Amino acid sequence: MTPEAKARLKIDEQLDEAGWKVQDFKQINLGANLGVAVREYPTDTGPADYVLFVSREPIGVVEAKAFNTILTFVEDQTERYANSKLKWKVRATPLPFLYESTSLVTHFTDGRDPAPRSREVFHFHRPETLADWLGQPNTLRRRLTEQMPELPVRNLRDCQVNAVTELEKSFAYNKPRALVQMATGAGKTFTAITSVYRLLKFGGAKRILFLVDTRNLGKQAHQEFHAYTPPDDGRKFTELYNVQRLASNTLDPHAQVCISTIQRQYSMLSGEPIDESAEDVSLNEVIQTENQEKAVVYNPAIPIESFDFIFIDECHRSIYNLWKQVLDYYDAFLIGLTATPDKRTFGFFNENVVAEYSYEQSVADGVNVGYDVFEIETEITKKGSRLKAKEWVDHRDRLTRKKRWSQLDEDTLYNGKELDRSVVNKSQIRKVIQEMKSAVETVIFPNRREVPKTLIFAKTDSHADDIIASVREVYGQGNAFCKKVTYRAEEDPDSILSSFRNDYNPRIAVTVDMIATGTDVKPLEVLLFMRDVRSKNYYEQMKGRGVRSLGFDDLHRVSQSADSAKTRFVLIDAVGVEKSLKTDSRPLERKPGVSLKDLLQGVAIGHRDNDTVLSLANRLIRLAKQLDEKTLGRIAREAGGVKLPELAKRLLCALDPDKVAEAAITAAQVEGTSRTEETLTEEELQVARTQRLTEACAPFDKPELREIIEAARLEREQVIDHINLDQVTFSGFSEQAEVAAHKTIQKFTDYIAAHKDEIAALDFFYQQPYQRRRLTFEMIEELHDALARPPLLLTTERLWSAYYRVQQSQVKGADSKRQMTDLIALVRFAIGLDGELKPLADTVNLRFQEWIFRHNGQRTTAFTPEQTEWLRLMKDHIAASCGIDRNDFDYAEFADKGGLQKAWRLFGTELDMLMNEMNKELVA
Template sequence: MIDKNLTEEDVKFRYISPAIEAKGWTKDSIFMEQRVKFTDGKINLHGNFVHREKPKFADYILYINKATPIAIIEAKDANHSVSHGLQQAMEYAKMLDVKFAFSSNGEGFAMHDFLTGEEQIFGLDEFPTRDELIARYKREINDGDGLTEKEEAVINQPFCTGQNIFPPRYYQRNAVNRTVDFIARGQDRVLLVMATGTGKTYTAFQIIWRLLKSGLNKKVLYLADRNILVDQSIQQDFRPLEKDIHKIDYSKDKDKPEELLAYKVYFALYQQLIGQNGAKNYEELFPNPEYFDLVIVDECHRGSAKDDSSWRTILDYFSSATHIGMTATPKETRYQSSISYFGEPVYTYSLKNGIDDGFLAPFKVINITTNIGDEWRPLKGQTDIYGNVIEDRIYNNSDYDYNIVIEDRHREVAEEITKYLKSTDRMAKTIVFCANEDHAELMRVALTNANADMCKNNPDYVVRITGSDEYGKGKLDYFISVSSKYPVIATTSKLLSTGVDCKMVKLIVLDQQIGSMTEFKQIIGRGTRLRPNEGKLSFSVMDFRNVTRLFADPDWDGPVEIDPNYPSQPSFCPVCGQSPCVCPPTEPKPCHVCGQIPCVCEQPPKQLKPVVDKDGCSVKVINKVVSVYDTNGKLLRTESITDYTKKNIVDTYATIETFTSRWKELKKKGEMAEMLKEVGIDLSALKHEQGMDDVDDFDFICHIAYGKKTLTRRERAEQVKKRDVFSKYGEMAQAVLVALLDKYMNEGISELENLSVLKNDPFRQIGSPATIAKLFGGKDGYLEAVNELKELIYNVA
């Protein structure tokens, strides 16, 4: 029996580590790591406060090699049973995709085998050797069929490492290992689903690296539909393969067939391979359809797998190759399915997973309603700015900027965005998603006028970035750059909704109708990237069209749980009357005049949308709901941070008497502030927000939670000074206590509780900390005097 008083760390050091190291799992090799952090800890939002939970650690991870973990061990102290930590070990094993989970209390081991479902308990000296456990893994894997020769080759191939290449996070390693394993087993269609901001391109690079280096693949085609996706990938994640990479340019490559075939990895836009008017550039460039043995389809939700897509012809031409589809949002509709083409995802890491692990930024939602949001009807005979009579019907959010333009609405939206930025950060990168390109231009003008002071300093403070705006597209690289300040606000319609790596976006504004969950997830994904070093730990979504009702959709995988009273506005089909529509798909019909599909008749001039000026319709924000989250991820729809603080304190200390009693028990009063920080309450920040910086923590808590009148620190200190409480000490000791009171008065109770304060002025003028302590008969006497001083401070009524 081992000593029950030993801590978990003692048990690991004395018993568990020697037991597993004796079996070949040595810490000075690649086969074992201790205390491995594999999540960063979820970030919680409480009003304007940000709080990160503790990360997850594995006590031990055992490896076949650095690319392939095989087991996890969870340690507990000797007061627990051998198997007490097994459930936790199993939870972590599932996250890390390992096949054996162990727990130990120093007296023995408990094991769960995920390959067979069996569990067993055995002695401390019976832990399997490295060779035994790896042999067991190779024997039991694939339902007992064991590893193939190709699987062995790819398992033995390490990840690409280097000075500027970060090691894979646990889920990236899982995604790579799952993918290469499925390909090694002969699966030729693979779907990988990873949330925006979780490193899909990095994962794709490591997949390609290991498949090339292991010899399973020799020629790779990487397909995308936007130049920026290709260029970002080549310049960043794929840099270690730069000598083997070629970006296809049909106009140049068609005349250099021999040079074209000299590479291993080819990046191409679909448009370059398809060509104009149904041309098949891919056949001309690569006459052998079996030239590529691996094709990766980036952002595969955008149409590449559609049966009727022109892009599909490329996949069909290179059909003998393995096809990997990569997306954050697999698209599943009656007309298109990523899964029907690529199969069920081999690995999924969702937005919810990323936020729970602390790798993605959480967000709050600001839902804004205007006086015309639900309904606006023109007066009888009302005309627009062109003098045309406006159709007499009810207009709402689905009409504004689609069927009718309300000029004053642009001003009000721009002013609300500006008001938010002024209250937070004027330089926070912001994307405003608009109904169309015209609307994006109108919003650019409105935001420029609302931020004239900033635009005076730099006219690129607000820029329209859309597909047809060459100036705006030229500013895209600057907008997404972490180091570039400008542009700050980008108005867009579709261009920034997917695929663009917007690392520093802190505000996403929704001012367009979004009916597609895929598009909605992609847009939310523009803000999810974390940049802690640059101060980005969260972002906000400002919604002017009630688009965030989609959070209530069962298909949403984010951390949001909507208040049951939150109004839902499903879109009902005008034909079948159901939501979603269940009408059968209709085929396009020939024009009744020319008989063509599509019609080739001469079209009349495009009719202008009616435009209503401020005199015709004045717009005001009438309601604003800010959604924040508690520590359990529940949505607190209208709860303020003061309400949240009160609730947390009162839930713990039901009355002011119980709180006061607990306060007196604390040896260091600063501990209370630290305890509150653990649930996301920053007392100093909240006091500053309330204009109560000069109030003591005790008084502030009593005020917030129990409605008690506050005293300032100065008032408490002055009342202590009025009492004859220092006369028992000598003159110099009295001077020390008065100086301590002044420190408390100006900076707070923590200054009294910190011995290092004696190294600063005015105490340095009296003497060293040791000299000052002697004035009170030594260190214990000094600490006793400080505790007495604290009691006096808090005995003031």
């Protein structure tokens, strides 16, 4: 047989696997199957190797070649057959689907794409798929070019807008792979879901795969899909599209998004059973050996076209070698999401980096916080130790932890790396925990009353148990204080993790790898490493657990003695992990012992070394988070309108090596010299760096700016005076506050007058008597939203306070908590319907008393105590919601007492009449 004939035998098998009925031209039977592949079909330019028919109509050709053929050389031949006239078939347009194949390598081109381009595919597509594609007015790639509308930017950070926009440009250019590099904490998953939503809605994608590193991250991604609300639709993502988190090897045919680990994808394709625990281990921690390559063969149950796009969250080294064939299997666009790329990452994604957002940029923008490194070193950690033969010691089973007391047969030497694996030294663990406690209380967070939320990375599950026992002992606390969050935790790890995020306890959590990557715990302020890490990228991700910024209110909720927003986290290195690896991100704080005043003075004098500039930028970023808007405004005025975070950002940007190189190239071009990054001299780079630093540091030449920054820092510190006693000399609002209150009231009344015909709630009061139309909560909500938005910012609290300051004698309930329905009272008071401003609930209570007194006087039998209790419940609901109907009996306050069924038993046919009366008389 010729090499081409051998290739054709294999191609026949592949077409058959994909669902095609392969026939010789002489035995042609186009009714034998939906898809028929006819060998040697005659055309006016010669016989085509295969012509593909779907539903008796020709749709494509396959050009078969020998195993060693370079397929790009034969594309013209395939195109010629596609444009030829087929014997006994009349077709005005060329056949759209073109394949070239050696059986080992197959290329595919869709001639209907804009700028049709061949791509390598693992196998042939199924006839049902090609029929479906033909039935669509445009191809996927044409839709990506022509049908993607402009991205709404509401609720998106600038870096997220840039990532989605640039990713869609990459799709429009038909680039098969793209990389999104975003710092941990910048919202990679939210960005990806935004893109997924647009690809489904506007791109017409059939199904998208979201690959995650571990099962836990799959669970977290699933929750984020459930929580996501698109900007152009009020429904949740999962109300619009089916999302399947794969927990078995069955693909839901109706799922439009599938969340899976790459291990499970391999199991599905290969048919090999999966060890559930394999999905609990980050593939960053798996060491590849030569015989671990994951070979993949075609699986008819999961064809190559099963997914149109594959988003790879935290794309790690394993996808470039160990599991690469799983990704190569699918005919899909590949999108990588990572905070920590390396050279292999860039290479795998064809150097198509569509978005870059570094950790330093995220700190400068306030998305993340900077960090400091605090080292703890012990003698045994560094040097190990020795146990002599015949010593009586405990021996413990790693899994059951059962102990036996026996003598050592021989001397046992161990080093620091063997700790907590072959040898456990309780004293070493205890010394580290004791030193951490002392350092946090006296040096790191000396003003905290409670332990800051702390995460400890352990080597193994057994090591985690030893650490927990030591933490509880050293801190003298109970079980709730310190918990284990691992896949093997005795308690539900998800509930522990939720408590760690949101509740006071646990203060300290110990993990191995369950929350080492991707899992957010924003209140974290201390990371203790009691394990080293093999992978640089994995270490970066582990550090990322602490970078998330958090506002004062949210931090104060779990750490009550925190006196500001989260401004940093501290990495405590107890095993030399920081020294054993070179990391991509680095602590911005390089001179922790130098005061802010001295850093400012040093930069002004001319100290422009990296450590000084980075430390100053870090201090300014932290300070900006602690100051109020008024103080920040004073600093900005002194800096010529530049805000404090921007001053810090300019310092960081001045040291950015890429920007320095760009500046040097531009300077060379101005001088008429052509330069590239590779040909720049050190002298040219130094000149550019000096120039950028001079510009960034120029504002600090002004002593006034340095003084106001230092004064702002000192304002954060307090001296407690317990000697001089105070007394009241005046009580009342200041004149300035009264003027502001008048302005607030005027804005409110002007808005009402200007919009009384446009907004339903205002139109109700001006035009409609309450007997003709019921005021609804939706009307009030519409008015509330219009008033609360910029530039008015007129909330019910602000308006009530303003009226109280100006017309105190006519305003009641100034100290009570405001409800949205209090806006009704504000409108009535503003337009003169009421002479007194009081909470709507007070008005409703008064009217209810009059209404029920009148009813009891008119009825043959007064309302029973149980009926009266239910009427009061209905009254309270009306005060909070403007009205009541039958559907409202599903709410808890009614449902817990029997709901609509109970109300109907109490009031019978009177129920609807009573509700209508109360709606009319109690509110409007």
